[in-house]
Amino acid sequence: RKEVEQDPGPFNVPEGATVAFNCTYSNSASQSFFWYRQDCRKEPKLLMSVYSSGNEDGRFTAQLNRASQYISLLIRDSKLSDSATYLCVVNRGGSNYKLTFGKGTLLTVNP
């Protein structure tokens, strides 16, 4: 099993749609979880951290299920500007600095 696995997509959705991304991780010792966003030919940027209780930032909601080693990102009322690759990121168990990145899920929001 890969350390971090994501559905590669691509996801093509109309503006205003709700879209959900899923991610699984293999190392049960991992403690820190993130979603990064990467625009085409640009660097990754932190979208949000993922907390055990789940957390929301505007139209974005992240959830963590430690028992299932599963992370999700929900985007509501999607905008054209949400088009990007979404990277699931997990710290390697036992390390507070080594991050393992998923390959990303490509989202295209269409007018």
Add this chain to the structure above:
Amino acid sequence: GAGVSQSPSNKVTEKGKDVELRCDPISGHTALYWYRQSLGQGLEFLIYFQGNSAPDKSGLPSDRFSAERTGGSVSTLTIQRTQQEDSAVYLCASSSTSGGARTDTQYFGPGTRLTVL
């Protein structure tokens, strides 16, 4: 303030040549990371510097790869005798880490796109 900067933005080299890639972290950030992103692949950790501590080089793919960080700021990643499989985007990141248990946010530079012919 200024973000992480990297140079050059693009580098084309011939197989067998050496290349140097530079990273200027955010001022005051003590932690610096190098990653590699190959086409269609996730980011691959290469090396980590934290203050004056010995770097974590566990991600370097071969002894052709080395990195230095001078004065706790600027870092240079050197690839000797480049091979075609070294072609990738090399990304640098920095963070203001407390060294505690929490994983700090990493801020990435724009990357250097390396093409080995």
